Amino acid sequence: MRIALISDAWRPQINGVVTTLTKTCEILSNLGHVVEAITPDRFPTWPCPSYPEIRLALHCSRKVESLLDEFKPEAIHIATEGPLGIAARSYCARRHLPFTTSFHTRFPEYVNLRFKVPLEWSYGYLRWFHSAGRRLMVATRSLMEELRAKGFGNLALWSRGVDTDLFCPGPKDFIGDKRPIFLYTGRIAVEKNIEDFLRLDLPGTKYVVGDGPLRADLEQDFPEVRFLGYKTGRELAAYLAAADVFVFPSRTDTFGLVVLEALACGVPVAAYPVQGPKDVLTDARAGRLNEDLRQAALEALALNGKDCRRFALQFTWTNCVRQFLANLEPF
Structure with missing residues (x-):
């Protein structure tokens, strides 16, 4: 199938949305599909207010139309609600083409x-945007129920996966601190609630x-904390594997x-019992959920890393992509 992903x-x-979309494109190609990713790197851009590392496409409608006409897709998926998403939505509306969308981030x-x-x-804007799609894909069942209560329709499940070859147990002495x-x-921003940690x-x-x-600001306020900046690939996996507990203080992530x-690195998780963590951490042997985040973190220390790894192995990207394919609306 020829699939356009916008x-x-x-x-x-560097975030979960980009990881999900790039892995989806990679595995779709491995399965024999042809994917055209229409993304900001193909356009002039400007920095998103308060998110300068996020670049938004400028004057993109005509080029989106040209790229889609040239590619001749058999299915169109619009992943985000920004300028490129709006341009692709308008393209489909003018040509009476079916398309699907997804809800990744709590932008409201x-x-x-x-x-x-x-x-x-x-x-209200998001309801308008997604209402024209044949299916709105979301990562968890609890998010489906929440969005349904907010007036969204045509909801379908699209879960997530993890690269268990890259993210795997490793030596703890990679980190030499006490x-x-x-x-x-993750991102060091207000919506991640990192100060609670x-x-x-x-x-x-x-x-x-x-x-x-x-x-x-946080480096100044918490000088005892080690701030390392972004890490990717094997270096990121090495830091994760060397930790004793992963603390996830966000209350707004749709999955995490x-x-x-x-x-997958064999590290137990401590988090709040909110949407996202409570949908993922369905086995108490893998993590602790508690409104007292300190208590959750201390209890997680006693958990077995082998149980954590075993739990993560059920989340494969291939299964995730097969869900995505089943949700598409070919034309």
């Missing part, structure tokens, strides 16, 4: 945290792998792909 989120961004909550835009305004090592990896009274040493607009990456 996304405003793409490399060099993020925009509310930064600019105090009312949630009902942002969710143990136990409590580690967080940094404020915890925990033994050993805290590590933060990632970057973002709050990093400089890094949770699976930590578990």
